[in-house]
Amino acid sequence: MPGPLVPLLLVAATAALVILLDLLPPRERKGHLAVVALVGVVAALFAALLLWGREGRAFGGMLLLDDFAVFLDVVICYAAALVLLLSIDYLRRNGIERGEYYVLVLLATLGMMLMAQAADLIVIFLALELMSLSLYVLAGFFQARLTSAESSMKYFLLGAFATGFFVYGIALIYGATGTTALDRIAAASGGLQLDPLLLIGFGLLLVGFGFKISSVPFHMWVPDVYEGAPTSVTALIATGSKAAGFAALLRVLFSTFKVNQPDWTLLLLVVAVLTMTLGNVIAIAQSNLKRMLAYSSIAHVGYMLVGVVAGGALGVGSVLFYLLVYTFTTVGAFGAILLLERGRQEAVELDDYAGLAARHPLLSLVLALFLLSLVGMPPTAGFAGKFYLFGAAVRSGYIWLAIIAVLNSAVAAYYYLRVVVYMYMREAEGAPTGPAPSFAGGLALAVALWGVFQLGVMPAPVLDLAQAAVAPLLR
Amino acid sequence: MSGWPILSAVTFLPVLGAVVLALLPRGQAALVRWFAFLVAVATFAVSLLLYAGFDAASAGYQFRERLPWMPSFGISYHLGIDGISLLLVLLTTFLSPLALLSSWRAVEDRVKEFSISMLLLETGMLGVFVSLDLFLFYIFWEAMLIPMYLIIGVWGGPARIYAAIKFILYTLTGSVLMLVAILALYFQHGAATGTYTFDLPTLAGYLVPPGAEVWLFLAFAVAFAIKVPMFPFHTWLPDAHVEAPTAGSVILAGVLLKMGTYGFLRFCLPLFPQASLAFVPWIFLLALVGIVYGAWVSMVQPDLKKLVAYSSVSHLGFVVLGLFTLTPQGIVGGIIQMVNHGLSTGALFLMVGILYERRHTRLIADFGGLWKAIPAFSVLFMIVSLSSLGLPGLNGFVGEFLILVGAFAWAAGPSAAPAAYLVPVLATSGIIFTAVYMLWMYQRVCFGEITSEANRGLADLTRREWAVLLPVLLFIVWIGVYPRPFTGMTEASVQALITQVQAKVAATPGGR
Numbered sequence: 002m003p004g005p006l007v008p009l010l011l012v013a014a015t016a017a018l019v020i021l022l023d024l025l026p027p028r029e030r031k032g033h034l035a036v037v038a039l040v041g042v043v044a045a046l047f048a049a050l051l052l053w054g055r056e057g058r059a060f061g062g063m064l065l066l067d068d069f070a071v072f073l074d075v076v077i078c079y080a081a082a083l084v085l086l087l088s089i090d091y092l093r094r095n096g097i098e099r100g101e102y103y104v105l106v107l108l109a110t111l112g113m114m115l116m117a118q119a120a121d122l123i124v125i126f127l128a129l130e131l132m133s134l135s136l137y138v139l140a141g142f143f144q145a146r147l148t149s150a151e152s153s154m155k156y157f158l159l160g161a162f163a164t165g166f167f168v169y170g171i172a173l174i175y176g177a178t179g180t181t182a183l184d185r186i187a188a189a190s191g192g193l194q195l196d197p198l199l200l201i202g203f204g205l206l207l208v209g210f211g212f213k214i215s216s217v218p219f220h221m222w223v224p225d226v227y228e229g230a231p232t233s234v235t236a237l238i239a240t241g242s243k244a245a246g247f248a249a250l251l252r253v254l255f256s257t258f259k260v261n262q263p264d265w266t267l268l269l270l271v272v273a274v275l276t277m278t279l280g281n282v283i284a285i286a287q288s289n290l291k292r293m294l295a296y297s298s299i300a301h302v303g304y305m306l307v308g309v310v311a312g313g314a315l316g317v318g319s320v321l322f323y324l325l326v327y328t329f330t331t332v333g334a335f336g337a338i339l340l341l342e343r344g345r346q347e348a349v350e351l352d353d354y355a356g357l358a359a360r361h362p363l364l365s366l367v368l369a370l371f372l373l374s375l376v377g378m379p380p381t382a383g384f385a386g387k388f389y390l391f392g393a394a395v396r397s398g399y400i401w402l403a404i405i406a407v408l409n410s411a412v413a414a415y416y417y418l419r420v421v422v423y424m425y426m427r428e429a430e431g432a433p434t435g436p437a438p439s440f441a442g443g444l445a446l447a448v449a450l451w452g453v454f455q456l457g458v459m460p461a462p463v464l465d466l467a468q469a470a471v472a473p474l475l476r
Numbered sequence: 477m478s479g480w481p482i483l484s485a486v487t488f489l490p491v492l493g494a495v496v497l498a499l500l501p502r503g504q505a506a507l508v509r510w511f512a513f514l515v516a517v518a519t520f521a522v523s524l525l526l527y528a529g530f531d532a533a534s535a536g537y538q539f540r541e542r543l544p545w546m547p548s549f550g551i552s553y554h555l556g557i558d559g560i561s562l563l564l565v566l567l568t569t570f571l572s573p574l575a576l577l578s579s580w581r582a583v584e585d586r587v588k589e590f591s592i593s594m595l596l597l598e599t600g601m602l603g604v605f606v607s608l609d610l611f612l613f614y615i616f617w618e619a620m621l622i623p624m625y626l627i628i629g630v631w632g633g634p635a636r637i638y639a640a641i642k643f644i645l646y647t648l649t650g651s652v653l654m655l656v657a658i659l660a661l662y663f664q665h666g667a668a669t670g671t672y673t674f675d676l677p678t679l680a681g682y683l684v685p686p687g688a689e690v691w692l693f694l695a696f697a698v699a700f701a702i703k704v705p706m707f708p709f710h711t712w713l714p715d716a717h718v719e720a721p722t723a724g725s726v727i728l729a730g731v732l733l734k735m736g737t738y739g740f741l742r743f744c745l746p747l748f749p750q751a752s753l754a755f756v757p758w759i760f761l762l763a764l765v766g767i768v769y770g771a772w773v774s775m776v777q778p779d780l781k782k783l784v785a786y787s788s789v790s791h792l793g794f795v796v797l798g799l800f801t802l803t804p805q806g807i808v809g810g811i812i813q814m815v816n817h818g819l820s821t822g823a824l825f826l827m828v829g830i831l832y833e834r835r836h837t838r839l840i841a842d843f844g845g846l847w848k849a850i851p852a853f854s855v856l857f858m859i860v861s862l863s864s865l866g867l868p869g870l871n872g873f874v875g876e877f878l879i880l881v882g883a884f885a886w887a888a889g890p891s892a893a894p895a896a897y898l899v900p901v902l903a904t905s906g907i908i909f910t911a912v913y914m915l916w917m918y919q920r921v922c923f924g925e926i927t928s929e930a931n932r933g934l935a936d937l938t939r940r941e942w943a944v945l946l947p948v949l950l951f952i953v954w955i956g957v958y959p960r961p962f963t964g965m966t967e968a969s970v971q972a973l974i975t976q977v978q979a980k981v982a983a984t985p986g987g988r
Contacts, residue, residue, distance in 0.1 A: 378622060379615040388611075388655070395659040403659070407652035414648050418625070418641065426629045426637050461546035 005057035005066030008045040008074050009114055015041025016107035023100030031098045035089045035441075038103045039082055042110060046078035056473065062182065063121040069321075072470035073117035073248040076325050079452075080241040081110040083332040086445035088233040090438075091339050095231070097142055109135035109237065113245035122171045122181040122206075125249045129167065129213065132245060133160050136238055140230040152229025159222045160212065167209030173202030183257045190260060203258055207265070210253075213246035216306065217276040220299045224287075227295035228349075235291060236335035239298050240328040247305065247324060251317060254309065255474040262312065270310045270402060277303025277409045285416050290338055290349045293416060294331070297375060300413060301327055304390055307406050311393035314475060318468035319389035322456075325463065326386035329452030330374040336445050337368035340438040354420060356429025364438065365424045367446055372417040374453045377410050382456035389464060482525050483539045483555040486569065487602045489519045490595040497592050505587040509580060512591035516573035516598065523569040530562055532965050535972030537608060537677070545612075550662075550673035554609040559969030560741055561605045563811060563962060564734055567818045568605065570947070571730040572598045575723035578826050578944050582722055582833055583631055590631055594723065597623040601731050605738065610658045610674040614651070617735070621647055624724065624732065632719040639712075639719035646712040650699035657695030661747070664688060680746040680976070683984060693751035696744050697759075703736030706759075706796060707766040710789045717785035722829030725781065729788050729825055730818035737795045737814055741807070741973070745799070749977040750984045752800070759800050764902050766793030771909035775916070780828045780838045783917055784821060787864065790906060791817045797903055798879035802977065803889075806882020807970045808963050813875030815962065816955065820864040820872055823948045827857050830941055834934050840917060845926035850936040854922045856945055863952045865914040866907055871955035874963075876907060 018041070019034050049071045058065045066074075085106060092098040112132025119125040137160065141153025175181050177199035178189035190199055211219040227235045254265060280300030287293035305327075308320035341348045341357070341364065348354070358365040374383035387410060394403040438446070456463055493515030500508055530538060537556030545553045557565060576594055583590050600620025607613035621644055629640030658674070665682050666672035673679070684692060702709040713733075717725050745752050770790030777783040795817065798810030830853065832838050847854045863870035866877075883900035926932050937945070955962055 373622065379619050384615075384618070388659075391656065392659045392662075395656060396663045400656065400660060403656045404653065407656055408649065411645065411649045411652050415641065415645060418644060421626075422629060422637050422641070425626065426640070461548060461551075464546075465548055 004052060004055065005059050005064060005070075005118065007052065008049040008066075008078075009064075009111060009118065011041055011045040011048055012107055012111045012114060015044075016104055016111065019100065019104050019107060023104070029098075031092070031100050031103070032089050034100050034103045035085050038107050039085045041107065042078050042082045042085065045114070046075055046082065049074040049078065058120065062184075063124050064115075064118050065120040066118055067473040068470040069252070069473050070118040070248070072321050072467060073244055073324070074114050076244045076321075076328055077110060077113045077117065077241050079325070080237060080244065080328045080332060081106060081113075083328075083336065083445045083449060084233050084237045084241070086441045086448075087236065087332070087336045087339055089441045091231070091233050091442075095143065097144070097231070102139070102142060105135045105139050106237065108132075109139065110241065113241050113248075116245040117248035119249060119252075120183050122174065122183065122186075125253075126164075126168060126171060128245070129164065129209075129249075132242060133164065133213075136234070136242060139234040140226055140238070142231050142234065143229075146229070148229035149231065150229075152226045155222055156226045156230075163209050163212030163219065166205045166212075170202045170205030170207075170209065173198050173205065175202075177202060183252065187257045187259065190258070200261075203261070203265075206253060207268075210246055210250040211272070214243055214250065214302050214305075215299055216272050216302050217279050217299070220276070220280070223299055224292045224295040227298070228289060228291045232291065232335055232339040232349075235295075236332045236339075239294070239331050239335065243298070243302065244324045244328065247320065251309065251320065251471075252474060255312075255317065255471075266310055266312065269306050270399070273303050273306035273310055273402065274405055275303075276300070276306060277406060281409050281412045281416075284413070287416070288351045290351065290354070290420065291335075293420075294334060294338075297413065297416070298331065300409065301331075301375075303409070304387060304406060307394050307399075307402055308390040310402065311390075311397040311399060313393065313397065314468045314471055315389070315396060316393035317471040317474065318464060319386070319393050321467040321470055322460070322464050323386040323390055325452075325467075326374070326382040326456050329449045329456070330371050330381075330383055333446060333449030333453065334368065334371040334375065336442065336449065337364055337371060340364060340442050340446075351420065351423050354423040355427040357424040359429060367450060369421050369424065370450060370453065372420055374457070376414045376417045380454070380457045382453045382460070385457050385460035385464075389460070481541045481555075482522065482529070483541055483557065483606050486519060486523045486526065486565065487555070487599055487606055489522060490515060490572070490598040490602075493519075494592045494595040494599075497588060497595070500588065502588060505584075508588045508591050509576070512595060513573055513576045515595060516569070516576050519598065520569040520573055523566055526557065526562060527566060527965075530557075530559075530965060532559065533968055535559070535968040540608070545609075549611075550666075550671065550675065551611045552609050552675060553612060554675060555606045555612075556608045557606055559966040560811060560973070561738070562965055563815050564605045564731075564738055565602060567734070567815050568598065568601050568731045570951075571726060571818060571822055574822070574826070574944050574947065575726045575730075577940065578726065578829060579721060579723040580940055582829060586630065590627070593623040593626050594727075597627065597727060601727075601735065604735050608676045610662070610676060610679065610743075612674075613676075614655060614658060617651060618648075620732075624728065627724040627727075628716055628720045631721040632724070634719075635715070636719040639715040642712045643716040646702055646709070650702035650709075653695045654699035657692045660688070661692055676743075683980060684748060686750060686984065689748045689751045690754070693744060693748035693755065696739065696748070697755070700736040700739035700744065701762070703739065704733055704792045704796060705736065705789065706762050706793070707769055707789065708762075710766070710770075713789065714782050714785045717788075717825075718779065718781050722825060722832070725785075725825040725829070726822045729784070730822035733788060733792055734814045734818060737792065737799060737810065740796065741799050741810070745802075745977055746973060746980075749980045752977075753802075753981060756800050756802075760797060760899050763793040763797040763800070764899065764906075766790065767797070767903055767906035768909065771906050771913060775909070775913040778839055778841060780831070780840055780917070780921070781825070783840075783913065784824045784828060787824075787910070787913070788817070788821055790910060791821065791864075794876060794879050794903065794906070797899070798875075798882050801879075801882040801886035802974060803882040803885045804967065804970055804974060805878045805885060807973070808966050809875050809878025809880075809882055811966050811970070812955070812959060812963055813872075813879060816863070816871040816875045816952075819948050819951055819955075820860060823860040823945060823952070824864060826944060826948070827853070827860060830937070835930060840920050842928055843921040843931060844928065845924050846922045846931060846934070848926055849931050849934045852936045856937070856949065857922065858918060859949060859952065861914045861918045863956070865911045869953075869956050871952045871959075874955060874959045878963075880904060 115128030143149035284296035374381035540556035603616030
């Protein structure tokens, strides 16, 4: 029964097609490959949407497509599509326009979607590897730049280490329960909830997930990787891979280890507080915009963990909603940064943004709006997302957690608005910036901006979908 | 009630204007200025329909509009005004065009962006005053911060960035705590009654359990106290005022600060009456400290704008005092005093701005003998100063008098200790200090010989400046001589509020 595989097959087939097309001329221009890749990703997005409400399994139950997977497939496809749009021009300007880039983006996307659709720990592992290996290579795509090589190396070494933990965890869980299928572990662990082997295995899984979603204390790689990687790849790592990590994490937590919910809730509560506080406090000290957004992305993971801690349809649903919001906002913010260049160099230092509003009024406004969404100012999507997350926390009785979270948002306002200060309230220094955004880049920003306002002004329909999407997990 | 949604029209007309402005070509400063001004005037004109159609005898919300927005969360687009918000809506629509007009010459840089920010700010402020849904209210309350932040930070003085950041961090910290309280109230009400709603009239009918009430009250109260600002949360105010451009200061003092006192009246009192009453001694203490401290600090300010800024701390202390006496006189006086402060302090900032545009200094020491150089300005400046210090016959007196009557009535009431008389007595002393710093300031600026040669050739008021100041002066005198058209609008709603608070307190288990 191929139904649940259609989105995956579309992306995989597109990847194969792009490999073939890459062999054909023209040899210098690769923009058409991006268009093909984009068509494939968008087709997968719509295919996933069409499968909404139809639950199906494949490969003996190792892959499944429920509403939860559909929602995350859509998030991941949005992230990938926006990144592809942003890449065309960016690669050309930086002289790294090669067909492999698009293939790797597609393979990473495939891995992410597999993670969302996996119903077996082995599949999660394979998907994780497919995604991660593609991203390791992508992070080092600026061959000539040392920072890019460092980014790739660091990401690879630490990522491989985390994957080791993950595999070890799977092995222990298999030892304790005799299976790697998520639902059968759940059935088997009903009587084994204090089995040390199972608990250690579960803990090791959490280490692997913690690395992928970059929660404290597994966040160390984030700033260097985000800074060194090509900005378009950074956007993909920050949104798509995080969504995929959350997809598998939520599935494992809520459908497999439901019995242990009180235990891991306490653990994640501590992690959430540490993650958002550390991310925000360190972000204050950053003067490089990519590093600042890297730390801020850690903080946003903390906010999302608040929703996980809160639990229930509202809590988990608001995590999904926030992932969508965060994807639009973060791709938008990185996209605006990526479109700004200064003397053929990326403009990522705060000083590069001084007086930007006078030179690039529209781009500055757009970047400011994305930053306001990251702050969580109404009527942007960031506000709606935080409102639901923290509302879920309050409803579940975690008032203190909600208070810590909102105070963190107030702290975060400082460093986001500092960029606005530079853009609007300082005089420009030095040479003017490079060319105006291309059509594809502008389209990506427009779509992201539409998302930010659509979800900000009319969040209810999408939140209802997100709550419906988590129903299969929570039953 | 008429068929078309007047409140929505008033609230969103400025945004509509801002959108059109954004499409206008760059560089057409005159066109942009006129257009923004006319939009603001049109908004004022439409808001007059509210006054004309308002039924003063009815205590309930009028001009109500209600549409479902996020029904699964009990969030609706619910607007309405009563006697408490009517005057504040009118004050906002009245001051906004004047603020725009006053910046005709002061803002030369990025006029389009400035006008857009001012119009967005106007919508934000109006939305705060007309929202009857806590979620909607919070959206406006937060959304309004950004345009104000930009107005201070882009068009402000030398230390504008520091002031803008301080302003936004202070207010944001207060309001995010309020957000948690709003959510807690929502879920508490939902769990107790089965209806999950952010609807203010519905929530106002709900008795919050005493243990939770105190915390919810505190979260709301801190957000409002920062906005008012009450001592000791006032330190952002002098920075923001001194650095903001004149138009920003006028709106900040005229309307933004009122959002705090309005919040106390609209949310704290009806939602958490028992806790409000329990905290009255502490609120009075802070209000009195604010009155006296604000006045003392004003006395020693060398900078005119800073003096006016600190005088706001003192005046707003009076307003808070009046509101929490929970007597009809005190609350009506408090509302009128909000309007008065908006007019008088707004006018003071306008006039300081006029001086600054001519001399590029605001230091009192740089002036002296202006009476001889620019007599028309000096006369108007005197009237405004006297109005601010509460001279009978001008508006300030009406408000302060009613507040003090309310405070004495409260002190004579059954719930107050004998020492309670200290409250009105100390508050009255604040009036004396106000007279001291206002008159002393006026004397140093306008009387005596012309001390600085630069002041000798100053130009007197232009026609545009007359056009800005005369409408304000009209109301300063009108409210002073015949306040009935203004107080009369509020009385029914205030009485209903007091009755509601008392009924809820009586119904609280273990209440007084």
